[in-house]
Amino acid sequence: MIQIPKGTQDILPSEIYKWHYIEEKLRNISTAFNYTEIRTPMFEDTDLFVRGVGGSTDIVNKEMYTFTDKGDRSITLKPEGTAPVVRSYIENKMQHDLEQPVKVYYITPMFRYERKQKGRYRQFVQYGVEAIGVENPLVDVEVISVAMHFYQSIGLKDIKLYINSIGDLGSRKEYNEALVNHFKPSIHEFCADCQSRIDTNPMRILDCKVDREHELVQSAPNIYEFLNDDSKAYFEKVKKGLKQLNIPYEIDYNLVRGLDYYTHTAFEIMSEARGFGAITTLCGGGRYNGLLEMLDGPSETGIGFGLSIERALLALEAEGVEIPQPEGLDLYICTLDDAARDKAAELLFELRKQNFAVDTDYKERKLKAQMKDADRRGAMYTIVIGENEIESNQVEIKNQATREVNTVQLDELANYLLEAK
Incomplete structure (x- = not known):
């Protein structure tokens, strides 16, 4: 793999x-x-x-x-x-x-x-x-x-x-010369990288992760004295x-x-x-x-x-600082049959164009499983679409937190969600 x-x-x-x-x-x-x-x-x-x-x-x-x-x-x-x-x-x-x-x-x-x-x-x-x-x-x-x-x-x-x-640059030059004089006699005690740095950039010996506790690092000249x-x-x-x-x-x-x-x-x-x-x-x-x-x-x-x-x-x-969790879906559309799934696809596209976070079930599961899926996704509202809802052009919209239910026309669904935000 x-x-x-x-x-x-x-x-x-x-x-x-x-x-x-x-x-x-x-x-x-x-x-x-x-x-x-x-x-x-x-x-x-x-x-x-x-x-x-x-x-x-x-x-x-x-x-x-x-x-x-x-x-x-x-x-x-x-x-x-x-x-x-x-x-x-x-x-x-x-x-x-x-x-x-x-x-x-x-x-x-x-x-x-x-x-x-x-x-x-x-x-x-x-x-x-x-x-x-x-x-x-x-x-x-x-x-x-x-x-x-x-x-x-x-x-x-x-x-x-x-x-x-x-x-x-002038201060650095004088300081580097002082560091060379300080480290050179005992540079063999340092790691291979520091032995190379003594000739290229001696200041970096002070930054070494291997030899940071070496007594010569601790007693190195203070750069402030060379400024x-x-x-x-x-x-x-x-x-x-x-x-x-x-x-x-x-x-x-x-x-x-x-x-x-x-x-x-x-x-x-x-x-x-x-x-x-x-x-x-x-x-x-x-x-x-x-x-x-x-x-x-x-x-x-x-x-x-x-x-x-x-x-x-x-x-x-x-x-232990927690980052705020993002908000869930604005709406989850549950469907009861093929005609409802077609209608849901139409509604999803129209609502998404207006920047609402909406989704539906694509596994064609039972209504109870769809409702559980809506809860998992943190949906604020749910609606159920079936034959009756398509014929009447209205649905019952349920607030998942308060369990309050209201009836709304399908073509007013966007306005309802907007007012509810």
């Missing part, structure tokens, strides 16, 4: 309402913050991620789904959302748009060849926002507030925001903005994020709910000065984040 690929999941009809609820929340919040949806291809030129995400990252080195197409081009299923958005910004010359920053969001599947863990899949759905074209601490604060508002709006309470400043005055001033304004919005945060000087393009503000939102799992990250993002130029674009700057819908659902489960 052919089975689902490892690291993926079927989202069944009984569970899809949870996804619809989350996605609607995200779209409404995006609209409130004036972010417009962008849709980029499911696959891109592999070089976009090698250059944009960074050759030293786990994403590029270990996790990408890459293949050669029939034109002998190297293509990669997108593992993250920022690089494709930036590519689109450059290619479509959005720097000339009158509205700056350009503020967009996306909800799209992502693909990473990771070891399957609770709440983590090889195909997952990510929501993200990007604000490109303006370097202003208040934009950083706004982007962070989008994520925090979303989690709070769905009822999560056991969450914590961690922030850090990675500084500008120049401009970087410190920028970070202070970000902190001030968060305080003005009453968004609590904690500074984590080891927070560097896993991608090469971050500068200045970096942040993560963690779940602290009991039972959530070992990997507590819900959301991560930061500012990326220089990324557009790395991709042959203009000298522009941006900031964004990505969050997994799967992990948001997992956090809701860990905190």
